[in-house]
Amino acid sequence: MISQKLNDQITRVGPGTAAGAVLRRYWQPAALVDEAQGENPVVPVNLLGERLVLLRGESGELVLKTRVTTPDESPAFYPDADAIDVLDDGPTYPVVEKKGIVFAYMGPGEAPEFPNFDCFRAPDSHVFAFKGLWECNWLQALEVGIDPAHASFLHRFLQDEDPEDSYGKQFRDKAAHTDMPMTQVLREYPRPDIEVEETEFGLKITALRHMENDLTHVRVTNQIFPEAICIPMSREMTITQWHVPIDDENCYWYTIFTSFAKPVDKDLMRAQRLKEHRLPDYAPLKNRSNNYHYDPEEQKSLTYTGMGLDINVHDQWAVEGLGRIQDRTREHLGRGDAAIVRYRLMLRKAIKAVENNKEDALPMRAGPVNGIVGPLSNDAIASTGDWKEASWQADMQRRAECPWDASV
Amino acid sequence: MRPDVTDQIDNGETTAPNAWIKAAASAGLAGPRPVIAVTLYGQRLVLFRDDEGELGLIGRHCPHRGADLCFGRREDNGLRCPFHGWHFDRTGQCVEQPAEPEDSTMYKTIKLPSYPVVEKDGFILTYMGEGEPPAIAGLADAQQS
Numbered sequence: 001m002i003s004q005k006l007n008d009q010i011t012r013v014g015p016g017t018a019a020g021a022v023l024r025r026y027w028q029p030a031a032l033v034d035e036a037q038g039e040n041p042v043v044p045v046n047l048l049g050e051r052l053v054l055l056r057g058e059s060g061e062l063v064l065k066t067r068v069t070t071p072d073e074s075p076a077f078y079p080d081a082d083a084i085d086v087l088d089d090g091p092t093y094p095v096v097e098k099k100g101i102v103f104a105y106m107g108p109g110e111a112p113e114f115p116n117f118d119c120f121r122a123p124d125s126h127v128f129a130f131k132g133l134w135e136c137n138w139l140q141a142l143e144v145g146i147d148p149a150h151a152s153f154l155h156r157f158l159q160d161e162d163p164e165d166s167y168g169k170q171f172r173d174k175a176a177h178t179d180m181p182m183t184q185v186l187r188e189y190p191r192p193d194i195e196v197e198e199t200e201f202g203l204k205i206t207a208l209r210h211m212e213n214d215l216t217h218v219r220v221t222n223q224i225f226p227e228a229i230c231i232p233m234s235r236e237m238t239i240t241q242w243h244v245p246i247d248d249e250n251c252y253w254y255t256i257f258t259s260f261a262k263p264v265d266k267d268l269m270r271a272q273r274l275k276e277h278r279l280p281d282y283a284p285l286k287n288r289s290n291n292y293h294y295d296p297e298e299q300k301s302l303t304y305t306g307m308g309l310d311i312n313v314h315d316q317w318a319v320e321g322l323g324r325i326q327d328r329t330r331e332h333l334g335r336g337d338a339a340i341v342r343y344r345l346m347l348r349k350a351i352k353a354v355e356n357n358k359e360d361a362l363p364m365r366a367g368p369v370n371g372i373v374g375p376l377s378n379d380a381i382a383s384t385g386d387w388k389e390a391s392w393q394a395d396m397q398r399r400a401e402c403p404w405d406a407s408v
Numbered sequence: 409m410r411p412d413v414t415d416q417i418d419n420g421e422t423t424a425p426n427a428w429i430k431a432a433a434s435a436g437l438a439g440p441r442p443v444i445a446v447t448l449y450g451q452r453l454v455l456f457r458d459d460e461g462e463l464g465l466i467g468r469h470c471p472h473r474g475a476d477l478c479f480g481r482r483e484d485n486g487l488r489c490p491f492h493g494w495h496f497d498r499t500g501q502c503v504e505q506p507a508e509p510e511d512s513t514m515y516k517t518i519k520l521p522s523y524p525v526v527e528k529d530g531f532i533l534t535y536m537g538e539g540e541p542p543a544i545a546g547l548a549d550a551q552q553s
Contacts, residue, residue, distance in 0.1 A: 143473075149507035153493040190493065190506050294479060296441040305479065305490045318491050321476035322469075332471045332518055334508045336492065 002344075007328040010347055011139050013245045014049030018351045023048060023226055024107035025354065025362055027114065029242045029254035030054060030064060030095060031102045032131055034270075035280070042081035046246045048106060051077075053084050054095065062097065064104045066090025075250040076133055078281045099256050100129025112365055115201060115372035117230070119240040119256040123404050125263040130273045131254045133283045134243075134316050137325040138227060138251040141243040144319050145229035146343055148207035148221060149336035152190035154318055155311045156304035157183040168257075168269050170233050170311045178381055185209060185217050192219075196339045201225060201364060201372050202346070205339045208387065216384045218391040222375040223343055225363040226350065232378045235398070236260060249324040252282065260402040276310060284316060292317045373408045422450035426537035428544055431455060431465060431523075434530050443487070445478045449536060451521070454478050456498070459485040463527065464498025465534050467520035471502070496520060 013020035030045045031054050043054040045064060053067040068085040069077075094111060095104045099119060105111035114120050119127060134141050144150060155170075160181040174181060189209035197204045203223035210216050221231040228242040241255040257264060277284055286292045292307040299306025307313050333341060346363075353361035360366035378398065382390030399406040429448065432455055436444050442457035445468060452468040454477045468477055470489040477496070480487035484504075486497040495504040500520035508514060523534045524541060535541035 140473075150492055152507060153489075154491050191509060192507075193509075291479075299481060299490075304481065307479075314490075317479065318475055321479070322474040326474050327469075330469070330471065331473050332514075334472070334505060334514055335512065336507045337473075 001331055002328045004329050006348075007325070009351065010344060011137050011325050012248050013138065014248065018355065019347065020048055021107075021354045022347065022350045022362070023245070025112070025359065025365060026107075026226055027096070027103040027105055027111065029101045029131070029244050029252070030104040032129055032254075033097055033100050033102060034129075036062065036102060042084055044078050044084060045104075046076055046250075047104065048245050049247045050091075050106070052093070052104075053086060054102060055086075062095050062102060064093040064095050064106075066092075075247050076252075076281045076283065099124065099127045101254055101256065113369050115364055115369040117201075117224070117240065117372070118238060118374065118377075118406060119230075119258045121373075121405065122258050126259045126404060128257045128264045128266045128269045129255065130257075130270065131252045131282050132273075132277055132312065132316075133246075133281060134251050134253060134319060135249070135288060135324070136251065136320045136322065137248055138243045138245040140319045140322050140326040141251050141253065142223075142227055142229070143340045143343070144315050145231065145241060145243070146203065146205060146221070146223045146339040147337065148192055148194055148205060148219060148339070149190070150318070152186045152192070153304055154314045155183075156187050157309075158187075158302055158304070160184050161309075167234075167265070168237075168272050169309075170239070174235070182379065185211070189217065192336075194336060194338050196342045198342070198346070199375070201375060202228075203339055203342060204375065206391075210384060211381070214384045215381055216387045218380045218382055218387045220376050220378055220391060220395075222377055223339065224375070225346065230375050230377045233257065235379075236262065237264070238377045260398050260406060276312070284313065286310075286313045287316070288320055376408070424449045424536035426539070426542070428526075428533040428535050428541060430531045431525065431534040432532045434527055434532055437463075437532070441482060443478060443480065443482055448534070451536070453521075453523070454480070454487065455525070455532065456480075456482060456487055458482075458498050462498050463525040463532060464496075464500070464522065465525045465532075466496060466498070466500035466522040470494055471518050471520060494518070498522075 009018050013023055030047055031043050035043045036054055045052040045054050051067050051069040052064050054064050057063040066087040068087050093104045093106045095102050160183050192207035192209050195206040202225040205221045207219045208216050224230055230240045233239045236259055238258045239255055241253050244252045244254055292313055295306045305314050307317055350362050376395045378395045380391045380394035431446050437457055444455050446453045446455045453465055454468045455465045457463055470477055472494055475489050475491040477487055477489055480489055486495055488495045493506040494502055497503050500522035502515040502518035505515045523536050525532055525534050
């Protein structure tokens with residue numbers, strides 16, 4: 001449980017807020033490159049409580065300008081291009097295109113360099129980006145991603161799918177080098193030991209599921225400061241996902257799917273996700289207004305939630321169900337929430353650093369960041385006594401076999 | 409309407425009277441999954457029937473992080489939160505936290521708000537006022553019949 005004052009401090013991100021000042025010190029996903037097609041794109045962007053528009057400046061470069069708004073606009077309002085007027089004396093922010101995402105820098109001073117994470121290092125052929133709307137505060141969206149225990153329940157499948165049909169889907173692959181589907185490991189070992197270490201980019205989170213025959217399933221996920229996670233999706237792909245505030249009560253997830261060995265089948269990945277979202281605002285078709293297509297019969301026999309096989313919908317239900325801004329004055333965190341507790345401390349430390357003009361104390365804001373690589377993000381099954389080394393070796397093997405430079 | 413039962417009217421009132429109030433029509437729990445959301449005097453609650461056929465009226469948001477128990481799994485004679493499997497009986501007591509370490513006894517300290525419920529004349533009544541609830545005229549007869 002935390003106080004209302006602290007909950008406000010770590011969740012609210014509009015101009016002039018403490019957490020907003022921290023987020024503004026980092027590149028923010030503002031739009032998909034898919035949205036900014038054509039010679040003269042005019043793309044509405046709703047970011048950190050500001051109403052913006054992405055367009056080409058006089059020199060042909062993409063820029064993010066402020067747009068004229070009316071008070072009754074919905075938070076994810078997406079007006080037609082010809083209905084958008086630029087507010088001439090509003091702020092203009094620099095943007096860069098990277099791996100399918102247009103990133104914006106909305107903070108003071110020089111924008112930081114991008115770290116050398118796999119999602120930025122992989123060639124364009126090996127990455128795919130997508131986004132989706134969640135109607136809740138960004139922090140609770142992030143917190144479900146740094147909570148390794150929930151996968152054993154929220155994403156539980158009461159029957160296992162054939163891993164051969166797993167392409168582009170989370171948790172449907174075989175676990176590590178075994179024939180056991182990942183869904184079975186999660187279901188049968190629901191009490192992971194969780195280890196959290198602070199790193200130069202954020203947090204390394206290790207979930208250990210101790211299995212029979214002295215084997216341990218090791219799942220390594222990461223928090224990338226301030227608002228991203230990097231997690232394994234399958235043996236072939238990782239997910240790097242930002243939880244980007246639209247305002248205090250809505251956010252977009254932006255994901256870069258990164259493939260090690262094979263190029264990404266972008267058409268299939270895009271089609272799988274467009275089937276679940278509407279354009280132009282990327283709102284999910286299953287949502288609060290239709291009870292996420294909840295089916296009590298399915299909940300009895302197939303999935304833990306009764307909301308279909310797409311784990312994104314499960315996460316969306318979980319985080320939207322907490323209320324627009326989770327009331328953390330009533331929460332009761334357990335040992336399974338260790339990474340959440342640690343992350344909030346990091347965010348509070350960063351808020352204090354910005355307030356005291358000690359920006360060098362922020363992660364990845366002082367000194368060169370091109371040496372920040374990885375992060376290691378994978379599933380492995382190892383002898384219990386040897387799990388640390390085995391987890392590292394499994395990742396190294398994948399990196400060594402990779403056609404692009406994934407060395408760490 | 410009987411004088412000893414007050415209809416709940418959602419008029420923004422947050423102080424419950426010292427009287428039994430109608431929480432729902434019994435018909436609302438007649439389907440194959442007897443779990444419904446009820447908001448009474450500003451309190452978001454979930455009303456459900458457990459495997460023993462008994463009713464529970466408990467807080468709607470899981471005390472862990474706040475997930476919506478209206479989508480809970482109705483199993484093991486209670487409601488189980490789909491987020492991390494926390495399990496609650498009809499009194500709102502947490503009886504299991506299956507993601508926490510085996511030696512954890514934290515669940516014993518976790519209890520959702522809950523209110524007494526009785527079923528009478530096609531309605532489910534609850535008492536949210538102060539002190540002990542008053543007797544309901546004719547209730548004993550109704551239960552015997």
